[in-house]
Amino acid sequence: MDESIREVSAQVKEANATMQEVMREIGKVIVGQQYLVDRLMVALLADGHILIEGVPGLAKTLSVRTLSQAVNAKFQRIQFTPDLLPADVIGTLVYNPKDGNFTTKKGPIFASIILADEINRAPSKVQSALLEAMQERQVTIGDTTFPLPKPFLVLATQNPIEQEGTYPLPEAQVDRFMLKLIVTYPNKKEEKEILERMSGGKTIPVNPVLDPEKILAMREIMHRIYVDEKVKDYIIDLVFATREPEHYKLDILKPLISYGASPRASIMLTLAAKANAFLRGRGYVTPDDVKQIGFDVLRHRVLVTYEAEAEEMTSENIIQQVFEQVEVP
Amino acid sequence: MLHFRSLPFLLLLGMILAGDTYAKPTCDVSLSATQSEVDQAVVMNIKIQWPKSEALYAFLFPQVKMDNLQLQTQGESQESFLSDGEPWVRKTFSLTFLPVRSGEGRIRAFTLGYIDPSTQKGGSFQIEDQLIKVHRKRIPKKLLNQIFAGAGTVIGLFVIAIIFFMKFGRKTDVPKHAIDLKAEAALAKFEAMVEARGGKTTKDLLQEFSVFLRNFVTEYYKVDMRHTAIPDVLEDLKALGVSRQEREFLRHLFDILSEMRFSGSGLSDSEFDGLQNEIKNYVSGKRIVQERLI
Structure with missing residues (x-):
C-alpha cells in the first residue's frame, strides 16, 4: 500500500476508535436507531446537514441531544411554527432606548448542533433564512456578518403524517441537505428495552468523549481518505444514470424522472462515502461505501414526474433500479 | 359320655377358645433368588x-452381617388384613443386597x-444363614x-467394498464424490480466466475476480451479491444458515479484494497468487457435496 494511504489508514483507525466510543456513549441512552446514529456521525464528519422524516416519538430529538452531549457541543432546538420569523432563528438588532444604540441579539442558530423541528411548518422566508445560514455558515444581522460555530450541523425534521397547513421545502432547498433519512419504528425487542430504560425515571448520564476541535481534526483526516478512479467513475455513473437513464439501459425510467441529481449530489456522495469509510476504519473508499450511503444521498435529489406519481413510483424505486443496473467496479 | 354342661367339657372348651384367641407372631423369610450375578440385586423379605x-x-432389628455382599437398601412396611373375619397385622422387612464378586454370598x-411395650411380653425369631451363589456378569x-x-x-460389507474397489476403484474417470456441477463449472471458468x-x-484481473466471486455467491446461495453491499449479503447468508467460518472467509476475501483494488496500492506477485489460490480453494471446496462413495 502507498505510504501516504497507509499513514491515513493508521490515523483513521486511531480516530475511528474514538468515534466508536462516541457511538457507545450514545448507545447508553438511545436504544436501536443504529442507522440514525450512524448517519449523524457521517454528517458530522462530512460537514453535511440532515433532513429526517419520521413520525413523532422515535427519539430524533433525544438522539441529537445525546450526540451533542457526547461531543461536548452546544445544542439548540428550534420548533418551527407558522408564526415564526427569520429573526427568531438568526437573531436581530435590538434597540436600546437608554443609549440610542442597536445591539445584536444572536438567535438560536448560533449553536454547533441545531434541531430544526418540523421545518415544513414555518413559512418559506424562515426556511430560507435557515437554509442560507446552512449553506454559507454565516449569518448577517444588520450590517454585521457573524460566522457560525464549527462544527455546524443542522438536523431538520419533517412530520410525514400531518401535511395540512405545512409549507413543503422547495426542491432547490432540499438539495442543500447532504442526507435525507427515513426513520422507522423500533422492533419489539428494542421497544421493550426502551420501555425498561425510559420508564425508570432515571437520567442516564452521557460522558463527553470528543470536543469540537477534535471533530475538526478528524475532518482533516477524513478529507485525505483515498478515492480510487474506479470509485469516482462509479459515483459519476450513478448520478448520470439519474439524469440520462437511457445511456445506462434504463430507458424505462426516462419518462419517470423529472430532474436527476445535480453535481452537488456527486460531491455529497463522495464526501459521505469517505465518512462511511472513516467509520469503518478504512483509509480508502470502496463501492460498498457508496452503495451503503447512496440511497440517503440521492433519495431527495431525484424528482419524479406526475406519471411516476400516478404509477406510485417513488424516487426510492428509481434509485433502486439505478443501483441494480449500474455496473459495480 | 361328656355332657355339654359338664365341668371337664367346659374346661376343654375354654382351652380351645383361649388357644384360638392367642397366636404368636409368625415369621417367614424369603430370597428373591438363590443364584445371581455380580451387581445383580437380591432381595430378602x-x-x-x-x-x-x-x-x-x-x-x-439388628445390624445384619454379610459376606461377599453389599447392603444397598433397607426398608419396612406394615399392613392390616382380615383372616377368618379377624384383623391381622403384617410387618415386612425388605433388604436389598448386591453381590460383589463371583462365588458365594452369605x-x-x-x-x-x-x-409388646404395654405388657413387656415378647419373643424373638432366629433367622438362619442365607446363601446366594454368585456368577460372573x-x-x-x-x-x-x-x-x-x-x-x-x-x-x-468390508469384503464387498474391497472387491468393488479392486474391480472399479483404480479407474480415474469415475467420480468418488457427489459433485456440485455449478461449482465445478465455476471453478473451470475461474481457471480459464x-x-x-x-x-x-x-x-x-482483480475486477474480474471480484465480479466472478460475487456472481458465484449470488448463484450458489441465491442471494443478491451483485447489487447489495457486502455486510448486508453476509447477514442474508447468516439467515440462510451459512457457517460463521465461511462468512468470515468470504468477508476476508472481499476485504482483500477491496484493499487491493481501491486503496491505490500496488500488488506483489505473491499477494496476487495468494488471493488467486484462496478464491480457487473456496470455489473448489464448494464442489464437494458429500464425502461418500457412489
Missing part, C-alpha cells in the same frame, strides 16, 4: 404377622426380637446375538 388384637409389637444368621443373549449379527454385517490473462493488468 422377612414377613411377620400376628392378630391385631394380640398386641402392637415393636421390633428390634447373609449371616441373626436374631430379630419383638416386644454375563452379556445378555439377545445383545450377544445382535453383536454377532452386526459384526457379520460389517465384515461382509486466470489462464487467459493475456495483456490484462492486475487491476483488470
Whole structure:
C-alpha cells in the first residue's frame, strides 16, 4: 500500500476508535436507531446537514441531544411554527432606548448542533433564512456578518403524517441537505428495552468523549481518505444514470424522472462515502461505501414526474433500479 | 359320655377358645433368588404377622452381617388384613443386597426380637444363614446375538467394498464424490480466466475476480451479491444458515479484494497468487457435496 494511504489508514483507525466510543456513549441512552446514529456521525464528519422524516416519538430529538452531549457541543432546538420569523432563528438588532444604540441579539442558530423541528411548518422566508445560514455558515444581522460555530450541523425534521397547513421545502432547498433519512419504528425487542430504560425515571448520564476541535481534526483526516478512479467513475455513473437513464439501459425510467441529481449530489456522495469509510476504519473508499450511503444521498435529489406519481413510483424505486443496473467496479 | 354342661367339657372348651384367641407372631423369610450375578440385586423379605388384637409389637432389628455382599437398601412396611373375619397385622422387612464378586454370598444368621411395650411380653425369631451363589456378569443373549449379527454385517460389507474397489476403484474417470456441477463449472471458468490473462493488468484481473466471486455467491446461495453491499449479503447468508467460518472467509476475501483494488496500492506477485489460490480453494471446496462413495 502507498505510504501516504497507509499513514491515513493508521490515523483513521486511531480516530475511528474514538468515534466508536462516541457511538457507545450514545448507545447508553438511545436504544436501536443504529442507522440514525450512524448517519449523524457521517454528517458530522462530512460537514453535511440532515433532513429526517419520521413520525413523532422515535427519539430524533433525544438522539441529537445525546450526540451533542457526547461531543461536548452546544445544542439548540428550534420548533418551527407558522408564526415564526427569520429573526427568531438568526437573531436581530435590538434597540436600546437608554443609549440610542442597536445591539445584536444572536438567535438560536448560533449553536454547533441545531434541531430544526418540523421545518415544513414555518413559512418559506424562515426556511430560507435557515437554509442560507446552512449553506454559507454565516449569518448577517444588520450590517454585521457573524460566522457560525464549527462544527455546524443542522438536523431538520419533517412530520410525514400531518401535511395540512405545512409549507413543503422547495426542491432547490432540499438539495442543500447532504442526507435525507427515513426513520422507522423500533422492533419489539428494542421497544421493550426502551420501555425498561425510559420508564425508570432515571437520567442516564452521557460522558463527553470528543470536543469540537477534535471533530475538526478528524475532518482533516477524513478529507485525505483515498478515492480510487474506479470509485469516482462509479459515483459519476450513478448520478448520470439519474439524469440520462437511457445511456445506462434504463430507458424505462426516462419518462419517470423529472430532474436527476445535480453535481452537488456527486460531491455529497463522495464526501459521505469517505465518512462511511472513516467509520469503518478504512483509509480508502470502496463501492460498498457508496452503495451503503447512496440511497440517503440521492433519495431527495431525484424528482419524479406526475406519471411516476400516478404509477406510485417513488424516487426510492428509481434509485433502486439505478443501483441494480449500474455496473459495480 | 361328656355332657355339654359338664365341668371337664367346659374346661376343654375354654382351652380351645383361649388357644384360638392367642397366636404368636409368625415369621417367614424369603430370597428373591438363590443364584445371581455380580451387581445383580437380591432381595430378602422377612414377613411377620400376628392378630391385631394380640398386641402392637415393636421390633428390634439388628445390624445384619454379610459376606461377599453389599447392603444397598433397607426398608419396612406394615399392613392390616382380615383372616377368618379377624384383623391381622403384617410387618415386612425388605433388604436389598448386591453381590460383589463371583462365588458365594452369605447373609449371616441373626436374631430379630419383638416386644409388646404395654405388657413387656415378647419373643424373638432366629433367622438362619442365607446363601446366594454368585456368577460372573454375563452379556445378555439377545445383545450377544445382535453383536454377532452386526459384526457379520460389517465384515461382509468390508469384503464387498474391497472387491468393488479392486474391480472399479483404480479407474480415474469415475467420480468418488457427489459433485456440485455449478461449482465445478465455476471453478473451470475461474481457471480459464486466470489462464487467459493475456495483456490484462492486475487491476483488470482483480475486477474480474471480484465480479466472478460475487456472481458465484449470488448463484450458489441465491442471494443478491451483485447489487447489495457486502455486510448486508453476509447477514442474508447468516439467515440462510451459512457457517460463521465461511462468512468470515468470504468477508476476508472481499476485504482483500477491496484493499487491493481501491486503496491505490500496488500488488506483489505473491499477494496476487495468494488471493488467486484462496478464491480457487473456496470455489473448489464448494464442489464437494458429500464425502461418500457412489
